Amino acid sequence: KNQVEQSPQSLIILEGKNCTLQCNYTVSPFSNLRWYKQDTGRGPVSLTIMTFSENTKSNGRYTATLDADTKQSSLHITASQLSDSASYICVVSEINYQLIWGAGTKLIIKP
Amino acid sequence: EAGVVQSPRYKIIEKKQPVAFWCNPISGHNTLYWYRQNLGQGPELLIRYENEEAVDDSQLPKDRFSAERLKGVDSTLKIQPAELGDSAVYLCASSWDPTGELFFGEGSRLTVL
Numbered sequence: 001k002n003q004v005e006q007s008p009q010s011l012i013i014l015e016g017k018n019c020t021l022q023c024n025y026t027v028s029p030f031s032n033l034r035w036y037k038q039d040t041g042r043g044p045v046s047l048t049i050m051t052f053s054e055n056t057k058s059n060g061r062y063t064a065t066l067d068a069d070t071k072q073s074s075l076h077i078t079a080s081q082l083s084d085s086a087s088y089i090c091v092v093s094e095i096n097y098q099l100i101w102g103a104g105t106k107l108i109i110k111p
Numbered sequence: 112e113a114g115v116v117q118s119p120r121y122k123i124i125e126k127k128q129p130v131a132f133w134c135n136p137i138s139g140h141n142t143l144y145w146y147r148q149n150l151g152q153g154p155e156l157l158i159r160y161e162n163e164e165a166v167d168d169s170q171l172p173k174d175r176f177s178a179e180r181l182k183g184v185d186s187t188l189k190i191q192p193a194e195l196g197d198s199a200v201y202l203c204a205s206s207w208d209p210t211g212e213l214f215f216g217e218g219s220r221l222t223v224l
Contacts, residue, residue, distance in 0.1 A: 004153075031210065043115070043202055043215030044154070089153050097209035098167070101153035 002027040004092050004102040012108045017080055021105045023073040023090030034091040035064050035075050038104070044089060047075070077107075085109045113137070117203050117216035125224055129191035132219045136184070136205030143180055144213065145188050146202040154202055160186065161209070193223045 004025045013019050025033070032051050036044035048057045048064040050073075056065045061078045077084055087104040094100065116135040124130050136143050141162050146154035157176065159167040162183035171178065175194070180186040190197055200220050204213040 034212075041218075041220075043204070043218050044213075045215070046212045049212060091153075093210070097159075099156065099213075101155070103151070103153050106151075 002092070002094065002100050004090055004100050006088075006090050006102040006105050008105060009103075010106040010108070012110060013080055015080055015082055015109050015111050019077050019080060019107065021075045021077075021088050021090075021107070023075070023102060025071050025073070025090070025092045025100070027092040027094055027100055028071070029095050030092050031095055031097075032093045033064075033066055033073050034093070034099075035062070035073075036089045036091060038087045038089060040086070047088075080109050082109050082111060115203055115205055115214050115216035117201075117219050119219055120217060121220050121222075123222045123224065124193055126195055127192040129189065130193055130221060131190075132188045132201050132203075132221075134186045134188070134203030134216060136186070136203070137214055140205035140207055140214070141183070142206045142209050142211070143186050144202075144204040144206075145178060145186070146204065148200045148202055148218070157188070157201075159209070190221075193221070195223050197221060198223045 007022045034049045035047040038044040050057050050066045063076045066073045087106050089104040090102040092100045143160040145157040148154045157171045158178050160180045178188045200218040202218045204215045206213050
């Protein structure tokens, strides 16, 4: 069964610090890998979409990397802000357009 | 441009009662999704539409859940009768096509007592 696993489950860091969230997947083949940010009580918002041939993609202070050989992706957040407190969800799209969602990493930024 | 609009935002009902959720996708988006999300988990797909055709409803509990997308625009998700385990957030999303970025609504939080 295709799976997407994220780590850590939760993370607390101080404002201004950097952090990296991990995503391991077993989906193969896949068409793209996505990262979403979900604020509490809101719907997910897309941060990045990477095809299998892309290694990195940035969106402001967010940088996603993809290693298709090891089936790993990471989301790096630079100079964290209080507004970065949210859940970050990794999603892998199968060739047939089915999306496999991870459970997310809950990130808390403390002042 | 208006985003995906869902209603109601919150609904509290007694078990065995019916409930319906409505979704208006972004104009021009052909693909529409209904997801269910439980606390601390990622969204689970209930149904995906391409225009008015349900192309993936394999995870929709068809004994009590139904959905429709008339004229390929707005969509309604219905639960009848609701059970305690149906308490969750129901998310609607739309995209230009199944390969594209998903845009989500704010969700409808259902509490079944």
